[in-house]
Structures are given as structure tokens and as C-alpha cells.
Amino acid sequence: xxxxxxxARRIAREFQDGFYINLGIGLPTMIAGYVPTGIDVMFQxxxxxxxxxxxxxxxxxxxxxxxxxxxxxxxxxxxSYFASEESFAMIRGGHMDMSILGAMQVDEQxxxxxxxxxxxxxxxxxxxxxxxxxxRRVIVAMEHQTKxxxxxxxxxxxxxxxxxxxxxxxxxxxxxxxxxxxxxxxTEVVEGMSAAExxxxxxxRLLVSPDLRVMTVDAFV
Amino acid sequence: xxxxxxxxDDAVVDIASGSTVMLGGFGLCGIPENLIAALVKRRxxxxxxxxxxxxxxxxxxxxMLEANMIASHIGSYVGENRxxxxxxxxxxxxxxxxxQGTLAERIRAGGAGIPAFYVPTGLGTVVAEGKETRKIGxxxxxxxxxxxxxxxxxxAWKGDRLGNLVYRKTARNFNPAMATAAKVTIxxxxxxxxxxxxxxxxxxxxxxxxxxxxxxxxxxxxxxxxFIQSGGAL
Numbered sequence: 001x002x003x004x005x006x007x008a009r010r011i012a013r014e015f016q017d018g019f020y021i022n023l024g025i026g027l028p029t030m031i032a033g034y035v036p037t038g039i040d041v042m043f044q045x046x047x048x049x050x051x052x053x054x055x056x057x058x059x060x061x062x063x064x065x066x067x068x069x070x071x072x073x074x075x076x077x078x079x080s081y082f083a084s085e086e087s088f089a090m091i092r093g094g095h096m097d098m099s100i101l102g103a104m105q106v107d108e109q110x111x112x113x114x115x116x117x118x119x120x121x122x123x124x125x126x127x128x129x130x131x132x133x134x135x136r137r138v139i140v141a142m143e144h145q146t147k148x149x150x151x152x153x154x155x156x157x158x159x160x161x162x163x164x165x166x167x168x169x170x171x172x173x174x175x176x177x178x179x180x181x182x183x184x185x186x187t188e189v190v191e192g193m194s195a196a197e198x199x200x201x202x203x204x205r206l207l208v209s210p211d212l213r214v215m216t217v218d219a220f221v
Numbered sequence: 222x223x224x225x226x227x228x229x230d231d232a233v234v235d236i237a238s239g240s241t242v243m244l245g246g247f248g249l250c251g252i253p254e255n256l257i258a259a260l261v262k263r264r265x266x267x268x269x270x271x272x273x274x275x276x277x278x279x280x281x282x283x284x285m286l287e288a289n290m291i292a293s294h295i296g297s298y299v300g301e302n303r304x305x306x307x308x309x310x311x312x313x314x315x316x317x318x319x320x321q322g323t324l325a326e327r328i329r330a331g332g333a334g335i336p337a338f339y340v341p342t343g344l345g346t347v348v349a350e351g352k353e354t355r356k357i358g359x360x361x362x363x364x365x366x367x368x369x370x371x372x373x374x375x376x377a378w379k380g381d382r383l384g385n386l387v388y389r390k391t392a393r394n395f396n397p398a399m400a401t402a403a404k405v406t407i408x409x410x411x412x413x414x415x416x417x418x419x420x421x422x423x424x425x426x427x428x429x430x431x432x433x434x435x436x437x438x439x440x441x442x443x444x445x446x447x448f449i450q451s452g453g454a455l
Contacts, residue, residue, distance in 0.1 A: 046321065047247040048391050063250060063442035064378075064392040070248040070301075070445040081390055083397045083425070084247070084273070085329040088322025092340065111345075121309075122318060123300030129348060130322030133341040164345030 001217070003173030006190070007141050009034045009217040011100060011171050014139070015041050022046060022091065022131055024101035025069040028141050031100060042078075044096060046127040048087045051079030068127065088127070092134040099135030101128060103142045103170075105157045108204050110167040110179040112140065113159035125162060132163035144172035144201055151203040153177065153184070174198050176215055183207050188215035223382045224434045225413065229259035232407050232435045236372055238265040239292075243328065243368075243399040244272040244282060245375040248301070248445050251392030252281045253376040253409045255437035260374070261285055267292045271328070271368055273321060273395055275299045280443060289313075295368070297321035301445065320348060323365050325398055330367035332401025332430070337366045373403035376437075377426065380410040381417075384431030385424045393425065400430040407433045411440065 001009075004027050012034035015021065019041040023029050032052075035041055043052040045067040052067060053074035061072035082090075090096065105113040112132055115125040132138050145151055153170060170177040175198050176188035186195055187209045195208045226232040233256055236242070242260075246252030257276075261284045268291050275296060276282035285291055286304045293315040299305055308314040319327070320342045330338055339362035343349050353364040375396040377386035386408055388396060400406045408426075413436050 045391070047250070048394050061444055062390065063444050064390040066248065066250050066391055066444070066446075068247075070250070072444055075390075081388075081393055083393050084321070084325035084395045085398045088325050092322055092326075092342065121300075121306045122316070124296065124298035124318045125320055125348075126298040127321035129320035129346065130342045133344070134322075161346045163343075 003143055004030060006173050006217050007143075007171050010176070010215055011139060011141055012036060013217070014098075015039050017041070019097040020044055020050070020095065021098045021100065022096050022135065024099075024128070024131075026102050028100040028102060029067075029069065031141070044087070044090070045073070046087050046091065046131070048082050048084060049075075049079065051076040053079070088130050091127070091130050094134060094136055096131075096135040098137050098139060099131040100139045100141050101131065103140045103152065105152055105154055105159050106140050106167055106170050107154045107157045108183050109156075110165045111157045112138075112162045112167050113157040114162050116160050118160065128162050132166040137168045138166050139169045139171060140167050141171050144174045151201060153202050153204045155204050174201065177206065178209075180207075185209050186212060188213050190215045224384045224428070224431060225382045226433045226435045229255040229409065229435050229438065230262065232256060232409070232433050233259045233263065233374075236260065236263070236265060239267040239269075240371040241269040241271065241369070243370040243373040243403055244270060245373070245394065245396035245399050246272065246274065246281070247391065247394035248274050249277065249281050249443055251376050251388070251394050251396055252276070253374040254281060254441060255409050255435070255439070256374040256407060257281060257284060261288050261290070264288060264290070266290055269293045271295045271370060273297050273324065275302045275305055277301045277445060278303055280441070293317070295319055295324070297324050323348075325395060327365055327368040328395065328398040328402045331369045332398060335367060337364055339364055368402060370399075370403040371405065373399040373406045375400050375406065375408050377408050377410045379412045379414055379419060380408055380431070380434050381414050381419060381428070382434065383416050384408065384426075384428030384434055385416070385419055386410065386426035386431065387419055387423055388425055397426050400426045405432045406430055407435070409435050409437045411437060
């Protein structure tokens with residue numbers, strides 16, 4: 001199992017029946033493949049759709065039916081379409097149970113940076129700033145460190161922010177971290193790793209939960 | 222009442238250089254591709270465009286960039302267009318990035334007679350810099366201004382000669398809001414029907430917002446991104 005798959009599988013276990021969820025582009029999109037059996041959730045795509053279904057075969061792809069990553073998708077029974085202003089009213093208005101996004105950096109205050117690197121070409125924030133400002137629970141799904149081994153979980157973000165004090169949880173291939181009023185609380189660690197070892201790979205200061213558990217990814221446990 | 226224009230060329234014949242133009246669509250989905258092609262043929266310049274994205278190299282608004290028609294742009298994501306990077310770095314195009322929901326609401330407000338409104342989006346980020354903020358209840362909000370345009374170029378699925386429009390699937394996106402926020406709204410449709418054929422309960426854009434309607438001559442509708450990175454079936 002790859003690190004990304006582990007992250008996706010673990011987050012899918014947080015889903016509850018009846019949840020409305022927005023998945024960001026990239027790693028978060030993978031989570032849709034691991035929804036536990038018996039749990040019925042509805043995925044929202046901010047370009048104007050609730051009830052996003054599996055990707056189609058290439059022959060069945062409909063250019064009028066795409067997700068926010070501009071990839072062709074399908075509709076599930078009970079799906080609905082709406083305009084952008086309505087889509088973001090639903091996001092900003094606190095109707096989404098969960099927003100799951102990737103990140104470049106997250107810090108001890110729950111600040112998130114995931115849209116731009118100064119000096120590089122600015123692509124734009126898309127809907128990320130609206131999602132983190134409006135969803136009831138914001139989960140960051142990302143690999144713990146960058147490719148060169150730098151921590152993505154920092155004392156303070158150095159990149160331009162997407163949102164201030166917006167992140168509720170951080171899930172990496174190594175652990176689950178809850179953003180609390182006291183700071184970043186380590187609540188789960190993967191099997192075979194200690195809290196101290198996770199801390200050694202993390203720039204931010206981690207508090208260790210008295211209920212620290214092993215991070216389980218099997219959807220049926 | 223008949224708002225039908227025979228060709229896309231006729232529909233855009235009077236758009237002047239320097240105009241502010243809204244263009245519907247999300248990525249290449251639901252863009253007014255025939256109206257864009259007609260506009261590119263006119264070679265007008267100095268346009269101030271408002272659109273969520275900016276097309277790709279060689280299609281949609283990418284064609285307008287290649288023809289150096291755009292002086293400034295307001296949008297939320299422009300990452301698919303490499304030509305843009307060169308123009309922005311050379312200072313030939315003034316780019317303003319706006320959160321997608323704020324962009325949609327600014328357009329909606331423009332059409333609804335609301336000059337400005339408060340949102341939580343972007344607080345504590347560059348988006349809020351220089352803007353008024355206000356604490357309402359226990360949360361602080363950023364004041365955002367409405368957007369208006371001289372012309373809106375939009376795309377619908379079906380329409381009638383009165384300008385009533387319906388959309389198809391996710392090709393709706395920014396089109397209905399933009400239809401309300403411009404002095405002149407020009408809609409291109411795939412199918413023109415007789416008044417009464419569209420179920421009045423299903424009309425998304427009532428004809429009052431639409432000034433001209435034209436049937437698109439041909440649709441390419443390219444799909445930008447074919448591959449989905451998913452663990453399996455949803």
C-alpha cells in the first residue's frame with residue numbers, strides 16, 4: 001500500500017452515512033474509491049454538481065459532465081446540477097460536512113498554504129479559499145514531508161495562506177493530527193512508529209494525546 | 222419579440238475595444254466557443270475579461286490571448302494557459318485572482334443590484350489586503366464589491382427566441398450569473414426551440430436577461446483532462 005493510499009483509506013473511515021463532502025484535486029480525489037460499504041455519502045464538485053459518480057470509460061466521457069479537476073465523471077441516481085453561485089452558497093453557508101484538501105504547508109495555528117509559491121507562476125486559488133472558510137470540517141490530506149525530506153507541518157507557514165485558523169485535522173501517511181486550542185495533537189500513529197519518531201520528521205511541536213492509537217486503515221475494523 | 226441573431230459574427234459585431242467582457246464556462250466546459258471564435262476574428266484589443274479560467278493554449282480564451290486582445294483579467298484559476306505566464310511577467314496583462322465563490326457571488330451581486338457584501342473567504346490572506354473588514358457576531362468578514370460588464374458571452378444548451386435558457390449538466394457553472402450582470406448578454410445555444418417548448422418550470426435563465434441568442438455553428442467541446450486518479454469506483 002502506498003502512502004497516498006493509506007491516507008485515502010484512513011480518511012474514508014471518517015465518513016458517516018449522509019455526509020456531503022467536497023474532495024480536492026489530486027490525492028483527496030482518491031478517497032472516493034474507499035468509501036466503506038454501507039456508508040452512503042454524496043460528493044460535491046464545486047463547478048456545480050452533487051452526486052458525483054465514478055469516472056466513465058473514454059468512449060462514454062461527456063464534455064458537459066466534469067469535476068472541478070476538469071476530468072470527466074458520471075452522475076449517480078439522485079444527482080443534481082446547479083450554478084457556481086449556488087455551489088459556493090452551499091460551501092460558504094456551512095452545508096458541507098467535510099472539505100478534504102491537499103496542502104503545501106500547515107502550521108500550529110491551523111493555517112493552510114496550498115495555492116501559490118512566490119516567484120513561481122501564479123495559477124490561482126480556485127475554490128480552495130471558499131472551501132476552507134465554509135466547510136464544517138476541513139481535513140488536510142498530504143504526504144508528511146516534501147520529496148527532499150522537509151516537513152510540511154510547520155510552526156508557522158512561510159507561503160502565502162489559503163486560510164487562517166481553518167484546518168481541523170491533518171492526515172499523512174504517518175499519522176493523524178488534530179488541530180486543538182492547545183496546539184497540534186497527535187492522536188494516531190501508524191504501526192511500527194513511535195510518537196517521537198513522528199516528531200523527528202515534523203517541524204511543528206506535537207502534543208501527544210493520552211489516547212494515542214495506532215492508525216488503522218482497514219475500512220472494516 | 223425575437224432575439225435571434227443569425228451568426229456568431231453578427232452577434233458580436235458591435236463589441237468595442239476596451240470593453241469589459243464576462244465569459245461563461247468552467248475550464249473548457251460550457252464556454253461560448255462560437256462567440257469567442259467570432260470575437261477573435263474581429264481583432265479588437267484592450268478587453269477587460271472576467272471568467273473563471275482562461276482557456277488553454279489553442280482553444281477558448283487561449284485564442285484571445287494569442288491574438289493579444291486582453292488587457293486585464295479577473296478569474297480564479299488560470300493554470301492551464303502557458304501563454305498567459307509570459308504576458309503577465311512582461312506586464313502586458315494585468316491579472317487579478319479572486320476566490321472562485323467570491324467571483325461567482327460578485328457577479329451574482331452585480332446582476333442583483335447589490336453593490337458589495339461581506340464574506341469570510343480570504344480573511345488573513347492576500348485576498349483581504351486593502352479591503353474593509355468587519356466583525357459581525359464572533360467572526361470577521363471581508364467586504365467584496367459587485368462586478369459588472371459591458372457584455373456577457375454565455376453558453377446554454379437550449380434556448381428560445383425570447384432568450385429563455387436551459388443548461389446541460391456541469392456546463393451551467395458561471396453562465397446564469399453572468400447573464401444577469403452585463404449591459405448586453407449574448408447567449409449561444411446548441412438547440413433553438415419555439416417559445417413554449419421549454420417547460421417554464423425548468424427555465425434557469427429567464428429571457429429578460431438575454432439580449433441576443435445565436436445557434437452555435439459547431440461544437441468541439443474538448444475534454445481538458447482525461448485521467449482521474451481514483452482508487453476505483455466511487
